[in-house]
Amino acid sequence: MFPLLFSGSALRVRSSESDTQRFVNRVLQKEVDTLKPVRIGICGLGTVGSGTFNVLTRNAREISARAGTDIIIEQVGARRDNPACDTSSSNVTRDVFEVARNPDVDVVVELIGGTTVAKELVEEAIASGKHVVTANKALIAEFGNELFAKAEAKGVTISFEAAVAGGIPIIKALREGLSGNRVEWLAGIINGTGNFILTEMKDKGRAFEDVLKEAQKLGYAEADPTFDVEGIDAAHKLVILASIAFGMPLQFDKIFTEGISAIEPQDLTYAESLGYRIKHLGIARQSDKGVELRVHPTLIPAKRLIANVNGVMNAVLVKGDAVGPTLYYGAGAGAEPTASAVVADLVDVARGFSAAQENKVAHLGFAADALQDLPVLPISEVTTAYYLRMTAEDRPGVLNKVTQILSDSGISIEAVIQKEPEEGGTEVPLILLTNRAVEKQLMEAIDGIERLEAILGEITHIRVESLG
Numbered sequence: 001m002f003p004l005l006f007s008g009s010a011l012r013v014r015s016s017e018s019d020t021q022r023f024v025n026r027v028l029q030k031e032v033d034t035l036k037p038v039r040i041g042i043c044g045l046g047t048v049g050s051g052t053f054n055v056l057t058r059n060a061r062e063i064s065a066r067a068g069t070d071i072i073i074e075q076v077g078a079r080r081d082n083p084a085c086d087t088s089s090s091n092v093t094r095d096v097f098e099v100a101r102n103p104d105v106d107v108v109v110e111l112i113g114g115t116t117v118a119k120e121l122v123e124e125a126i127a128s129g130k131h132v133v134t135a136n137k138a139l140i141a142e143f144g145n146e147l148f149a150k151a152e153a154k155g156v157t158i159s160f161e162a163a164v165a166g167g168i169p170i171i172k173a174l175r176e177g178l179s180g181n182r183v184e185w186l187a188g189i190i191n192g193t194g195n196f197i198l199t200e201m202k203d204k205g206r207a208f209e210d211v212l213k214e215a216q217k218l219g220y221a222e223a224d225p226t227f228d229v230e231g232i233d234a235a236h237k238l239v240i241l242a243s244i245a246f247g248m249p250l251q252f253d254k255i256f257t258e259g260i261s262a263i264e265p266q267d268l269t270y271a272e273s274l275g276y277r278i279k280h281l282g283i284a285r286q287s288d289k290g291v292e293l294r295v296h297p298t299l300i301p302a303k304r305l306i307a308n309v310n311g312v313m314n315a316v317l318v319k320g321d322a323v324g325p326t327l328y329y330g331a332g333a334g335a336e337p338t339a340s341a342v343v344a345d346l347v348d349v350a351r352g353f354s355a356a357q358e359n360k361v362a363h364l365g366f367a368a369d370a371l372q373d374l375p376v377l378p379i380s381e382v383t384t385a386y387y388l389r390m391t392a393e394d395r396p397g398v399l400n401k402v403t404q405i406l407s408d409s410g411i412s413i414e415a416v417i418q419k420e421p422e423e424g425g426t427e428v429p430l431i432l433l434t435n436r437a438v439e440k441q442l443m444e445a446i447d448g449i450e451r452l453e454a455i456l457g458e459i460t461h462i463r464v465e466s467l468g
């Protein structure tokens with residue numbers, strides 16, 4: 001590093017008046033500015049907070065060398081100490097708002113979660129002219145539009161790489177790496193807990209609740225794990241991805257969300273025998289009709305790379321018009337994978353510390369005044385293929401009646417699994433794979449089929465995507 005060399009030179013040229021020297025002076029002064037350490041305040045010392053503390057401490061040399069300056073943990077705001085990290089020589093406060101107001105803190109790292117205290121904290125940090133780094137997808141998805149506007153007005157940035165797909169640098173890839181493309185669609189396994197549960201259920205036959213408990217113990221799950229299993233967490237992430245991919249404001253209220261809690265082990269098995277896997281996907285697609293924003297269990301061909309993403313791993317498949325399909329893979333949750341993304345954001349903040357706001361990458365990749373309020377299609381207007389599972393009385397002609405109703409709605413059948421009844425039984429499972437149809441037509445057909453006397457109970461329907 002060259003602080004002394006440059007600070008001496010900067011002082012010398014400052015006494016001259018010529019244009020060239022004024023220019024040199026500005027450049028050199030900038031070098032001096034970027035050499036000031038960036039002082040951060042970590043708020044929340046749970047899974048991600050402790051991971052961030054440890055990664056910053058352990059990799060301090062590499063991080064400084066990359067950032068061009070030191071990143072110093074000036075203060076930690078934590079309700080209680082966490083044995084996962086040693087903060088004994090840090091300045092720790094029990095009041096996170098003290099961090100937001102601390103004049104010696106340049107960047108507030110919000111790792112509390114939720115949308116109450118975290119929102120107030122971020123607002124307070126912005127009002128005090130501090131940059132914010134956060135892993136909080138709920139906060140960004142639900143309040144990002146207003147928070148970004150506040151940050152831009154104050155000339156500070158909110159960075160949120162850790163909020164989507166944990167350690168995978170997907171925000172950076174979409175905002176910067178793919179900026180030459182019109183993104184046609186993206187599909188992702190973006191909840192680590194959900195993928196971990198589905199994988200353990202399929203591979204080891206474990207019970208849902210048992211795997212969920214393990215995910216909580218490993219620090220993967222949200223404070224309220226229904227966010228993971230009911231798809232809300234994935235919906236938060238998908239909204240963020242779609243806004244960056246298509247250049248539209250965040251519209252969390254428009255997303256269709258279905259979780260994994262209704263998936264039965266038998267569906268995982270039937271899907272497999274049809275050549276598919278069931279993955280919980282977030283899918284965003286833009287077409288002439290509007291934007292699809294949906295999170296739901298999905299059958300995808302077993303041969304696709306993304307179908308083989310297991311455990312806590314996440315993957316996002318992005319189709320750009322120029323680049324074609326691209327796939328991003330990595331750990332979607334956990335202390336250090338998530339810390340990896342938090343620290344990358346801190347390095348970006350440090351690098352751009354003295355840059356003018358207009359020279360920084362916009363929060364959603366597109367300039368704020370270029371965001372378009374694209375219409376979001378209701379799920380009833382979405383077209384996909386379907387997996388249907390029903391229980392039928394074991395008597396002749398039932399399959400014909402079912403296929404007739406589907407065909408009356410313009411839906412044809414791609415594959416059928418019909419099982420023999422169990423010893424002495426009179427009911428059989430009937431599994432159908434349909435061609436692509438508009439959802440409202442499919443729902444009408446399901447209604448008709450459920451009214452058949454020979455069909456017992458409700459029909460399970462799971463959407464099918466080829467992702468080709």
Ligand SMILES: NC(=O)c1ccc[n+]([C@@H]2O[C@H](COP(=O)([O-])OP(=O)(O)OC[C@H]3O[C@@H](n4cnc5c(N)ncnc54)[C@H](O)[C@@H]3O)[C@@H](O)[C@H]2O)c1
Pocket residue numbers: 043044045046047048049077078079080094095096111112113114117135136137138162163166219220221222223332333334335338
């Ligand atoms: N765990 C992961 O793998 C992961 C991955 C990506 C993003 N995230 C996000 O990161 C954030 C933190 O998640 P986590 O898993 O570390 O949660 P966590 O529950 O382990 O940690 C949150 C910490 O914040 C503390 N806290 C809460 N309110 C506070 C207050 N008022 N003052 C001081 N401390 C307070 C809690 O005591 C806890 O230690 C969430 O937004 C979450 O969605 C988590």
Ligand SMILES: N[C@@H](CCO)C(=O)O
Pocket residue numbers: 163164165166190191192193194220221222228233332333334
């Ligand atoms: N609970 C989240 C954490 C990462 O965002 C998950 O399991 O994916």
Ligand code: NA
Pocket residue numbers: 161162163164165166167168169170171341
């Ligand atoms: Na990420």
